[in-house]
Amino acid sequence: MAPKRSDIPSVVPPHTPRRPGRQLLLGARLLGVSTVAGAVLAAVALPAVGGLGLGAKAAADDFNNLPGDLVVPTLSQASKIYDADNDVIATVYSRDRTVVPISKIAPVMQNALVDIEDHRFYQHGAIDLQGTLRALLRDGASGGVSQGGSTLTQQYVKNVFIEEAGDSSSGVADATRQTLGRKIQELKYAIALEQRLSKQQILDNYLNITYFGGGAYGVEAAAQLYFSVHASQLTLPQAALLAGLVQSPSAYDPVHNPAAALTRRNEVLDAMATYGTISKAQAAQAKATSLGLRITVPKTGCIAAKAGDEFFCNYVEHVLLDDPAFGATAQARQALFDQGGLRIHTTLSPKDQAAEEQAMQAHISARDSAVAVSSMVQPGTGQILAMAQSRPFGTGTHQTEINYNVNGLQGGGEGFQTGSVFKAVTAATALSEGYPLGYQIDSPASADYPAMTDCNGVVHPAVPGDQNDTTKPYGKINMVQAMAASVNTYFVPLEQQAGLCNVVHMAQSLGLGDQGMVDSSGTALTPLSQAQSLTLGVNDLTPLQIADAYAAFADNGTYCSPTALTSVVDAAGKSLPVPSAGCHQVLSPSVAQQVNTLLHSVVSDQGTGATIAIPYSDAGKTGTTNSEAQAWFAGYTSELSDATVVTDPNHPTRTLNGVDIGGHSYDPAYGYLTSGPIWHDAMLAAMNGLPDNPLGFAPAP
Template sequence: MPENWTRAPVSWLADDPTCYRFADRPRWSPLTGPNIHDIERGELKRRWSLALVLSVAIAMIVATWIGLFGFLGVNAAYATFDRLLDRWLPQVEIEPTLLALPDLSRVSRVYTEDGTLLAELHAGRISEPARFVDVPKHLVSAILAAEDGDYFEHQGVDFTAIASAVRDHVTGVDRRGGSTITQQVVKNNIVGDEQTIQRKILEALYAIELEQRHSKQRILQFYMNSVYFGWSAYGVAAAAREYFDKDLAELTIAESATLAVTIRNPTLYDPRRQPERAEDRRNDVIDAMAASGFISYEAAAEAKEEPFLIKQPEPFQSRAEHVVAEVRRQILNDREFDEYFGVTNEERRQALFGCPAHEEDCEGGGGLRIYVTVDLDLQDAANRILRSWLPLPDEETTDSRGAPTGAIAMVENHTGAVLAMSSGLPFEQEQFDLVIQGRRNPGSAFKPFVLVAYLEAGGSLQSYWDARSPLEIECEDPCGPDGGYVWTVRNAGSVDDLLTVAQATERSVNTVYAQLSVLVGPQAIIRTAHKMGITSELEEVYSLALGAGVVSPLEMASAYSTFATNGSHARPYLISRITTDDGEVIYQRRVETTQAIEPVLAAAVRRPMERVVCCGTARRADIEGVPQAGKTGTHQAYRDAWFVGYVPNFTTAVWVGYPDEQISLENVVINGETYPRVFGGSVPAPIWKEFMEVVLDKYPVGEFPGSLGIGYYNELPFTEVPDVTGMTAPEARDAVLGAHLMAEVEEVLSPEPPGTVVASHPAAGLEVDQGSTVTIQVAGEASVLVVPALEGLSSQEALEAIQVAQEEAGTAVAIEILYQPTDDPGLVDRVLLTVPSAGELVPTDGALSLVIGS
């Protein structure tokens, strides 16, 4: 042992039996050798002093405190402490409850179900409290050597430090601490850091009492977990991770000493910005550790040779930043979490983020482990596919509109778990979440909800409807763009004049669905959409059937999943459970399902939606051999394009459009191909297919539930042939198609004005199957002569009657006279018969034969 050292026996007696003991360790005496405080003070700016004033002040303070503390050491009862407060600081009211060590904030973390870290959540205070027994001995030793070498010997106050504080106050120069660890705890958590004699006395009083109420180990553990190490790191565990990216158990002696150095002044000894200064102080601490007997001189020499390597700051990069943002939003705002985290925003923020770094009076909060349902493999695949199809605009982009983007939302059908929620734009560019917050016109992707409402109202998939375009539809309420009662609807392409509802679904025929919307009404459509999973408010307009409302991709995926499960809707969720750091479950999500629509109805609707993929507008989404269904959607002005599709186990919605406003997707380049117009089947559908192929490589596709009984929704309805006599041909055609019948026009000879319907077949009033053909007989354009009644007239009278009839009809026909012998003298020169007969028609180029008796 060096000649200038003295040895003092010390025992570390802890309440915890796992606590280790330092016994008979070397001690630096303030009379015989320097400690780390002396080393630091020697490096600071020299202070001028008034020798006489200082000597008197220090002598008085030290003598007074020695007497006071000796008294407190024997009489530490609460009443004694309160009396001393009244005696020394009668003007200060302090709650003794402040002596309880406050709960420390913790960092909250977001994980996927497989334990992959997505985010660390805090309010500028990165804190990871550790148990005392988990802190390595050499880190404890380094902190004691740097901050309070006599920690396990004093009763909370170091007289030398008090004298230093008095001296600094009297001189009025740069003030410094020098407090014991216990005093630092008191200063940081009870009395504050005002540089006054009064505050220093109060700090000392509380330090003494704090050590009477808590064990040394408990106070030291709190100190090591609460002290600030710089770079937002509070506590040894956070500091070890910040500077070395290590757990506490992995720290070396040199690294422990480096952490101890930063406590005194994280800015002055910043290992990143002041590496030389910090390394010098590190070595000083290592020397102090050896001199105090915490480590051997050999270990100290080896530790000082260790390179001074500090990890550069690396902000955590989440693989799913929009997911994390939604987690924050839900916990801070959703009423579902009221009972767990409070009802006010302030309560929620503290529960989630812990205390902000700047709020000294705040305590507790944070420390949550939040688990989400997102599958990172699928999330990454969705991001990759969207960026491949819809890359971000670069500097060479000349399109003033920018570049379109997309969104993919996927749910598990039976539970509602959100497995992917990818916005096409990176979070640093667009914080707005297109999957959940982005609400756009779904176009024809909204038609399945109209179909459900129609079938619930008694409709049939095999009912026939007028599918012509454009089609003027009369409404009971204002429905036209001008506020009128006539709604003119157009289809995107050409189709047959009459289609079944199933065919209209497969081919996405607007005119048919507009009629269904008028039939069932917008309120029924809204009720259906809401009970199936749409949560957005929808305006009561007939054009809802064509996508006039605004909805998010997640809503659409959730609602469509109802078809895959035969009408059972599972409410979507992202947060599956929340636990404390030690695994105690605070919140556990329970799957919530409702039978939104009848099972047979859901199965019936699924059939035409399957044909949309195999044979209709979404053929580019078809995955060979996979049971699937879905529906395309295209905004009327091509501003939004959708495909929402499902397999038995999963439903995915794909939206494509411009992110900031609705701009027409016309003449755009996507994935290297120029699209004059983007439809739901041209871009979203193949994106869906590419993504779902990844999904089905990882998860089983499953099987759709049974569809027994769907024949009820496929019965062919009857209808009545309308009376179209006297109508024009177009009017009659409209009436027949409006009666769910096919119309064929046949021109016939008629004395009626040309174009006038004179008859139909089948006849008016008969009941026939919908879709049957009705032949409409229409007066032709050619003039005809209606044969007058000529029998019994003389030949001259007959010719005169024919002449009058021809003049009235505006036509002329050939007259042929035939003679037939007769035995009756009264029939001679009389018309016996005509060919054609009376009342029949003779066209202009025809002939009328008269048979005359002779």
């Protein structure tokens, strides 16, 4: 049994720093650093192969020609993504590292590393002449160049080269190649570092940069990985184990090579006793303990985010990598992301996310071929409050890594046809053009699509095909009646009279459409199709786009781009600018209020969405595409806007009629039957505790 922490006698504080390298510095003053280095390096080369021709003067010349200052890198480390309640959603990184100051690294850890790697660290300068000369004798006999004799400072320089190489195998190989040229380079930089950094600073940098195996970079990540403690909490045997890993993390891997790791740990303990850092009794007591591993494999990346938050996390990653706010080029943004150390605070509301998740679980199964997808945003800010899917994030059966809430540029798909949800855009256009709520149009059961001219000046001739879901003619009805019953033969001629191009521009002003955008593979995203059936929702749009567009109606015509970030702070504590919602007026308040009146009629007693109304001032619209392949409900209060779609994303033209959805079968599978109940339950839970501020309504005709 491993002894308790209190059972192990305390060890001495870290070695007291002495004036570094007094003899070497004196020699450097008399002969010049480059001459000393040249003499040492010539000694490395000449015993090996006389034909090398590198004497002291030549080595000194080469030494002087090297740049003198090593640029100390900002270490790549983990970034954390937080929700609106300041809880961590996920930890993401290119390397598992958390940089900590020397004050948060246990003194016993500092001592263990110095004693096993460079016990004269506080007595010598950049070069340990004693160690170097011993290494030279070995190298001269073997004819090669070894790492023996390298000081901690020189090793730190080598680790800087490795850090700069990143994931490049060739770069890492070059950084670790033991050649005379590399030795010269390491030495020159080590001398410069010793002149401008204290010993404690160098040791601090070393402990944060070095690799300890198992994917852990730096002592904090290593302490968490192997012992599930912070670096400040390491005990003597734990510190000795970690210090022993530095020489060869794979050979002494305590998980896969425990016997070798134990032997190496005990070597470190013996070294600490030899140099007086601990007593022999302390060493013996520590050696009697087991490895005492308590492995904690870090949960990293969006795949390891809180259940349900993975899709939003993935969206946040795309914002960081795609938005120019985080770098003018893709390379600059990738470098920022890889560097890590970011504290990324987001808009995600745990309450609203839970409401979406629970609503989906109540009405659809992850095993169903159909998938429910929902986005919720805040009117007036564009803040994304929730983003959910009934099929979980992952690569397994009944899972997906595609975020259907967003488009391909943001890690999603192409979107889905919206059906009659789009009629609100046509209505907003007509109202803006001066057509009143009481405007009447004769609405038969079926009619032709009238001729229309698109934004390119192309005239689309009249063609048959406009029809309603019922064979009953509606006769002359006004806009409120047409919206409540979702009458196609009203909204198609209304689109023609308001102007097809005007409807397109209104859609664009509400964030609908992807003109000029490309996805991550470079494929152009499909712009709005300017067909005569535009008003019937033939374009592929995403739940986030629809929820955000409807939020403009809720906020008196103010449109805000969807935003996921509230603040981003880099590793140095500097606040980075985050993308702006760019809120601006796209509809007059009076037009927005008239749209609210129209969409409130849908959830009134006479509307298609009457059964899913919530006991708040609300408005919304159902939308069902041809053959019931997509079923939508989008709606809002003054506080929240939510859009939900149910569809089979793998077969977007396949009907939902007769398909098992949460243990039920619907025929027809209208939006108010499928997506509507999900919207209702999510909004009801999310609105709990929020004020019921009434929407602005215009008087109905």
